[in-house]
Amino acid sequence: MNLHALRLFHVIASTGSVTRASELLNISQPAITAQMKKFEKELSLSLIKPRGRGIALTDAGEKLSLLADRLFAAERQIEQFCQEYRDGTNGHIRIAATYLPAHFLLPTWIGKFKRQYEQVEMTITTTNSSDALKQLLNMEVDLAIYGGLPEKYPNSILAEELFRDELWFVVAPSHGFANRQVTLSEMMQVPFVMREVGSSTRERLLALCRTYSAPSPRITLQFNGLHEAITAVIAGYGANFISSLVVREYVERGELSRVYVEGVHLQNTIAVCTRKDEPLPAVVTNFLKLIQEGA
Structure with a gap:
């Protein structure tokens, strides 16, 4: 079927006038009339009939006009x-995020973004740092929001640092080390409550002990979530090594206390990761711009 001719017919049917169609399409009346006769011959159907000084649609023309309405409405929807x-x-x-940004950063970012881009769908997977980068490399997600060390990123990943936060040792206020300064070796005598294997802060703690030749931490209680680990320490069991973003309010309220470890001043890098040398869809670029401005 000649879609150009169908479009001409649709305009004629919509306006009820060859003259008006000619003006709208900037095509001469004789040219439109000639194309309509050719179109009717192609279809072996009569679509337009004379009525007084104007035209009217035949029964077939009426029904074809309704179908054309649907077709060109769908075309406009596709264009939009x-x-x-x-x-x-x-x-x-699609975003894979480690626990820290997923719980303490992404809700605010997504809320702001959705107010501006309501139609955009978002899928967020909360996982550990190793799995977040794995999902990005496997093209399962568009972005990975990651907390950890820049040097741990694979070469095929482009990481942009957003900001840094401190890593703190925390215990319950009743603990003997609360608000005290101790050595790293002394700190390692305390049982630790940590997240699962693959957590970036857990890996940082292990690396810290290796760097300073200190005993490895005794991780005697393990959870898959931050909240559970923090709650256990608040209840009086062990210590945690964790981002200040997570526990700052607990410390300010007196539910947790810091332990100051001699010579240890570590920071956590919060970064957004994408696949290197891969163009990003506009919707992802818009979200990146928002979090870059908000970081």
């Missing part, structure tokens, strides 16, 4: 859909 994807106002963002 494509434009929204080009502008980044529609689409789907």
Whole structure:
């Protein structure tokens, strides 16, 4: 079927006038009339009939006009859909985030983003740092929001640092080390409550002990979430090594206390990671811009 001729017919049917269609399309009336006769011959159907000084649609023309309405309405929807994807106002963002940004940063970022881009779908997977980068490399997600050390990123990943936060040792206020300064070896005598293997802060603690030739931490209680680990320490069991973003309010409220370890001043890097040399969809670029401005 000649879609150009169908479009001409659709305009004629919509306006009820060859003259008006000619003006709208900037095509001469004789040219439109000739194309309509050719179109009717192609379809072996009569679509338009004379009525007084104007025209009217035949029964077949009426029904074809309804179908053409649907077709060109779908065309407009497709055009709008494509434009929204080009502008980044529609689409789907898939994010893998470690526990720290997933719980303490992403909710605010996503809230701001969705107020501006309501139609954008977002899927967030909360996992440990190793799995977040694995999902990014396997093209399961568009972004990985990661807390850890920059040198641990694979070469195929582009990491942009957003900011840094301190890593603290914390215990319950009733603990003998609360608000005291101790050596790293002394700190390692305390049982630790930590997240699962693969957690970036857990790896940082192990690396810290190796660097200073201190005993390895005794991780006697392990949880898959931050909240559970913090609650156990608040209840009076062991110590935790954790981002200040997570426990600052607990310390300020007096539910936890810091332990100051001699010579240890570590920071955690919060970074957003993408696949290197891969163009990003507009919707992902818009989200990145928002978190870069907010960091």
